[in-house]
Amino acid sequence: MKTSIFTGAAVLASFSSGVAAQGGAWAQCGGQGWSGATTCVAGYTCTFVNNWYSQCLPGGAASTFTTTSTAVIRPTTTLVTLSTSRTSSAAVPTQTAGGKFKWFGVNEAGGEFGQDTYPGVWGKHFIFPDNNAVRTLINQGYNTFRVGFAMERLSQNGLTNGFDAAYLRNLTESINFITNAGAYAVLDPHNFGRYFGNIITDVDAFGTWWNNLAKHFLLNERVIFDTNNEYHTMSQDLVLRLNQAAIDGIRSAGATSQYIFVEGNSWSGAWTWNTTNHNLRELRDSVEGKLVYQMHQYLDSDGSGTNPNCVSGEIGVQRVVGATRWLRENGKVGILGEFAGGANSVCQTAVKGLLEHLKANSDVWHGALWWSAGPWWGDYMFSFEPPSGTGYVNYNGVLRQYL
Ligand SMILES: *[C@@H]1O[C@H](CO)[C@@H](O)[C@H](O)[C@H]1NC(C)=O
Ligand SMILES: *[C@@H]1O[C@H](CO)[C@@H](O)[C@H](O)[C@H]1NC(C)=O
Numbered sequence: 001m002k003t004s005i006f007t008g009a010a011v012l013a014s015f016s017s018g019v020a021a022q023g024g025a026w027a028q029c030g031g032q033g034w035s036g037a038t039t040c041v042a043g044y045t046c047t048f049v050n051n052w053y054s055q056c057l058p059g060g061a062a063s064t065f066t067t068t069s070t071a072v073i074r075p076t077t078t079l080v081t082l083s084t085s086r087t088s089s090a091a092v093p094t095q096t097a098g099g100k101f102k103w104f105g106v107n108e109a110g111g112e113f114g115q116d117t118y119p120g121v122w123g124k125h126f127i128f129p130d131n132n133a134v135r136t137l138i139n140q141g142y143n144t145f146r147v148g149f150a151m152e153r154l155s156q157n158g159l160t161n162g163f164d165a166a167y168l169r170n171l172t173e174s175i176n177f178i179t180n181a182g183a184y185a186v187l188d189p190h191n192f193g194r195y196f197g198n199i200i201t202d203v204d205a206f207g208t209w210w211n212n213l214a215k216h217f218l219l220n221e222r223v224i225f226d227t228n229n230e231y232h233t234m235s236q237d238l239v240l241r242l243n244q245a246a247i248d249g250i251r252s253a254g255a256t257s258q259y260i261f262v263e264g265n266s267w268s269g270a271w272t273w274n275t276t277n278h279n280l281r282e283l284r285d286s287v288e289g290k291l292v293y294q295m296h297q298y299l300d301s302d303g304s305g306t307n308p309n310c311v312s313g314e315i316g317v318q319r320v321v322g323a324t325r326w327l328r329e330n331g332k333v334g335i336l337g338e339f340a341g342g343a344n345s346v347c348q349t350a351v352k353g354l355l356e357h358l359k360a361n362s363d364v365w366h367g368a369l370w371w372s373a374g375p376w377w378g379d380y381m382f383s384f385e386p387p388s389g390t391g392y393v394n395y396n397g398v399l400r401q402y403l
Helices: 061-072 131-140 165-180 203-215 236-252 278-282 315-329 345-360 390-402
Strands: 028-030 044-050 053-058 103-111 144-149 184-189 223-226 260-263 291-297 334-339 365-373
Touching: 103 131, 103 165, 103 184, 103 334, 131 165, 131 365, 144 165, 144 365, 165 184, 203 223, 203 236, 236 260, 236 278, 260 334, 291 315, 315 334, 315 345, 334 345, 345 365, 345 390, 365 390
Parallel strands: 103 144, 103 365, 144 184, 184 223, 223 260, 260 291, 291 334, 334 365
Antiparallel strands: 028 053, 044 053
16 A cells, blocks of 8 residues: 555454454464463364464364365466466476466555554554454465564664564464464555665664564564565665565575566556556576566556555456566566555456456466455455455455456
8 A cells, every 4th residue: 555544443353352262263272472372172283383373274284284275275387377478388387277376365454554653552543453354364275464563663773683572473473373274364564665664774783683684584484574564765776776685585594485576666457567667677586487577557547555446347458468568577476465446336346357367377376465454444445354345255166266
């Protein structure tokens, strides 16, 4: 989103109080500082995830991924359809016919809320995703969740100093819940290329920040690193160098199995990508095939995503065709990391057209993420929070066709 439209907890979810004797399905059941139940309800086993987190997983730990992964994880080799650049047709399994995205899901906003209050108070200024809502979406086949957080809360005393343990722990729990359920979790520092309001100009410090963060997620292949949300109104060369520093910092931490999403200037807009962000073709990753260009696109007249009306039923396609061509001509792949439309038929047509275009070009477009789910959206026009978010009610049927 171009602007922060939400600065605090307008809607407070009701929390169940008291500690259950046994953890429910998917509940936390252990970890450093944990004082709640350490056993799980029937059918679930308390499973060690990391030092901060154990979780009630179905059956034993070993059965978890085999029972859920068929629904939500699609092996890389079966995902990309009919790339014209592929020379061996044998490399494309027959079951890919029809085109599937590798990543299809939603943003999860909340950890970055309260941008005028740092560090702020959990439950008042910011919140993390609601695991039950995430589970509801995963059960339907959504497999990617972009989790927003604030660098100022994680790094309260400068980019190269230590992380706040409690914020990191809560963020990690959200990430692990998603990845333990077999989905991808995108770490999204929702910072617009800024830290405490100032454009980040210390490129080395930014690389160090990413190096330190990547160390915490080294062993989790379903984590995706998103260098920063929506750089804007800053030097194009700086955007290139910040992205490169992030890539290098992540890889030198030893995180070599994960994908990295880079974003561009001008709010990472797809509609201006080919003129604004052309220099980002120069980004280099020491790991082959794991660098993905994340673009955003809204369909209202100024492209800001602040109006429920879309320009026309064709605007979705019109605004991304230039980016599609740019990706293909430069040998890159992309993901549409934010898109949405209001609850009206023009937007529904535009969103369907957009997704059909991305699907038809799934050699270069590997996924799309709706803006946005999250526990505090209330009646926000794009809310994809089940069961009653406006976007969820109006677009779940549309989006599910692309799972
Ligand atoms: C972390 O989450 C717990 C609830 O699980 C909450 O009590 C605590 O305040 C949170 N802390 C931060 C920094 O997010
Ligand atoms: C960028 O893409 C648009 C379509 O969105 C196209 O009209 C324009 O020619 C492209 N510009 C460049 C420099 O490729």
